[in-house]
Amino acid sequence: MAKVTSQDVAKLAGVSQSAVSRVFTPGASVSKEMADKVRQAADELGYRPNILARSLITGNSRIIGVVVSYLNNQFYPEILEILSAELRKRGYHPLMFMASENDDMDEVMSEILDYQVDGVVLLSVNMSSALAERCRAASIPVVLFNRYLEKDRFHAVTTNNYEGGSKVAELFIAAGHQRIGYIAGWEETSTQRDREKGFVDTLKKAGIELFDRQVGNYNYEETIQATRTMFTSQEYPDAVFFANDHMAFAALGVLEKELGLKVPEDVSVVGFDDVPLASWPVFNLTTVRQPAKSMVAETIRLLFDVDSNASQPIHIEIDGPLMIRNSAKVPQGYTS
Amino acid sequence: MAKVTSQDVAKLAGVSQSAVSRVFTPGASVSKEMADKVRQAADELGYRPNILARSLITGNSRIIGVVVSYLNNQFYPEILEILSAELRKRGYHPLMFMASENDDMDEVMSEILDYQVDGVVLLSVNMSSALAERCRAASIPVVLFNRYLEKDRFHAVTTNNYEGGSKVAELFIAAGHQRIGYIAGWEETSTQRDREKGFVDTLKKAGIELFDRQVGNYNYEETIQATRTMFTSQEYPDAVFFANDHMAFAALGVLEKELGLKVPEDVSVVGFDDVPLASWPVFNLTTVRQPAKSMVAETIRLLFDVDSNASQPIHIEIDGPLMIRNSAKVPQGYTS
Known part of the structure; x- marks a missing residue:
């Protein structure tokens, strides 16, 4: 034929x-x-x-590589959904690459480049500097989402995590909490570091030292262990900040169902992200919202509207409001 | 250069x-x-x-189009994660297309075909017969996941939903429930129809008529309304089967937090899917498991190992076990 x-x-x-x-x-x-x-x-x-044939001529594959390390934290499916819809409006679609912490990121990136992608978004994935050079050589814009690297080799979009942590500290201070705990996320990540620093700095200014600190690594099971460790001492915190919602949900199960504590009467609990689950009545979690739509809009802008060769890497930080619900004590008339 | x-x-x-x-x-x-x-x-x-250049020669783009209508039901992110990892093992990756119920599916499918995909997986999306013909003409294998069409135009992979519904009915009967309710999913879907039919048929055999039926459309907010309607009558059910977990979670908030009912003492609640949330202690939901890994394995087999021109469409049904937890009464020594 x-x-x-x-x-x-x-x-x-x-x-x-x-x-x-x-x-x-x-x-x-x-x-x-x-x-x-x-x-x-x-x-x-x-x-x-034939998009593919055309892409050989125009150099556009209309594909954006999206690397995701895990989807069980509800924040990422939400981002994927919004990102996908926004890319579609521009005639692009995301090609998904699941990469776990054990994967060789160099290999993953090679796979992505094989597809002649027009850009790469890294959701909660760190990237080596060798990869950075490779993308730069191929003139492919890369955006780190919800992470940044110390050396600023890439564009990055994050919430203002330092400010977010600080807002949680202010709430705990205003509510008169004295024994304040923190459950850390994965220590290698900028989100973890900035949220903790904002939180601890603000407590210090009010003369309050952290009462207890454990590590949940943004992982459900590890957080259950960390929460048990924190709450089986004779004296336990009367308020705990969890570095993300996913960990706070894990802890609420332990606190309410296993230890029979009342939230917020016995202990105030605050998370970070404001995933859809947070507003479900069973959780009703007070949390710092990551403004998903604005974060995606900025990501799209960095991918398409900024000349990646001409400009220095840009780090966009977006303010995240404190969403006050029922899992933490609130002084009357308190506004964050 | x-x-x-x-x-x-x-x-x-x-x-x-x-x-x-x-x-x-x-x-x-x-x-x-x-x-x-x-x-x-x-x-x-x-x-x-250059995968793209090679694809013009070999005819393989190494891309599988995946159409998803929503990701807020945790079942789909889980499937996407497993599917993505399995495709990667074969050197393929999923190109994501978010398509809401309002989208013109013909247009979406045109976009997908433009990418010269080597196959299409439809997650919880229905497809018109015109599209069917188009894919057949282009010799592209299509697999419906968690849905099938009456006219069997495509391969389909589902749980044995009829059997699943039947297992829930058997549990309720064995526990001695008399006032049994059902909250339906989206009525256009095979999952909804089969789960309800298996449930109602088995109740009938035991001489039990459905006490109340409402529609939640697999939607969180609509299920909250449906649950309120069902439980604000003078007499309300002592056991309810929800056509998926996502709706059961919505209902648990209403039942426990809003209406002050005890689960399962006042009312037994059972869902369908067994998403990761179901085993969280705050929910501890009795539910029918959809065996995600086996379902994805069968999907991959239908995409790659079955000659789509030679064979009639195949519908694979996989048995889903009842996961007994604490949200429904269980007679002593009961095994499903």
């Missing part, structure tokens, strides 16, 4: 060849009527427009 | 050109040492292997 060309489609549809081309170019302007006519003719002839 | 070829890379690395080609062919056999040598030479020269 002879290969069907866009000319054949144009002829059958009774339109120009450039109209056919526009119909199959994501983001190009074309009327619904024209699109229907052309697609119908294309279907009839078995014509398959 | 002259284009760097695989020959240049072979020369610098001191290996054959076919070795270079193997290194950049996902799934091809190559030693770690060889791969390192070749990739280093490729980096040095700025060589970018």
Whole structure:
């Protein structure tokens, strides 16, 4: 069978060849009527427009590589959903790469580059400097999402995590808490470091030292252990800040169901992220919101609207409001 | 700058050109040492292997289009994670398409076909027969995941939902429940229909009619309303089956926090899916497990190992065990 060309489609549809081309170019302007006519003719002839062939000419694959290390923290599915919808508006789609901590990130990045992606978003994944150079050499914009690297080799979008931690400390201080605990996330991450520093610095200014500190590594099971350790001492905290919501949920199970403590009467609990679960009545978690939509919008801007060769890496920090619910004591009339 | 070829890379690395080609062919056999040598030479020269160019020759893009309608039900992120990891083992990656119920699925499918995908997986998405023909014409295997269509136009992988519903009915009957309610999922879906039919048929055989039925549409907010409606009558059910876990979680908030009922003392609650949340101590939900790993394994098999032109559409149904936890009364010594 002879290969069907866009000319054949144009002829059958009774339109120009450039109209056919526009119909199959994501983001190009074309009327619904024209699109229907052309697609119908294309279907009839078995014509398959070819993004891949076009990408060889234009250099655009219309693919953004997205690397995710885990999806069981509800924050990431939410981001993936918003990111995917926003990319689609621009005629792009995310190609997913699951990479666990055990994966060789160099290998993962090689796989991504093999697809001639037009950009890369790293969700909660750290990246080596060798990889940085490789992407720079290939002129591919890379955005770190919810992380940044000390050496600022890449664009990064984060919440202002230091400020967020500070807001939690202010709430605990205002509520008169004295024995204040902290459950840390994975220590290698900027989110963990900044949230803790903002929290501890602000407590210190009020003359309060951390009463207890354990590590949950952003992991459900480890947080259950960390919470048990913290709350089986004779004296335990009357308020605990968890470096993300996912850990706070794990702890609430231990505190309420296992140890029979009342939240917030016996202990105030605050998280970070404001994932959809946080507002469910069974949790009703006071938490610092990561503004998912704004964070994704900034990510899109860094991918598409900033010349990655011309500019220095940009780190965007977005303010995250404290969402006051029922898991932490609140002084009357308190506003964060 | 002259284009760097695989020959240049072979020369610098001191290996054959076919070795270079193997290194950049996902799934091809190559030693770690060889791969390192070749990739280093490729980096040095700025060589970018080109899956897209190769796909024009071989016809393989190494991309599987995955259509998802929503990710807030934790079942889908879990599936996406497993599917992504399994595809990667075969040298493929999923290209994500978020499609809401309002989207024109014809348009979405056109976008997918534009990428020359090697297969399509539809997670909880229904598909029109026009699209079916289009995929068949393009010889692209399509697998419906967690859904099937009455007319069996596509391969489909589901849990045995009828049996699952039946198991829940058996538990309620054995526990002596008399006023049994059902909260339905989205009525257009095979999952909803089969789970309800298995549940209601088995109750009928025991001479029990459904006491109340409401519709939650697999939606969190709608389920909150449906639960309120069901439980603000003078007489309310003493056991309710929710067509998925996501709805059961919504209901637990209403029952325990809002209406002050005890689960399972006042009312037994059972869900369907066994998402990770179900085993969290705050929920401890009795539910029918959808065996995610087996379902993904069958999906992969249908995508890669079945000749889609030669065979009739295959519907794989996998048995889902009842996971007994603490949200429903259990007669002593009961085994499902």
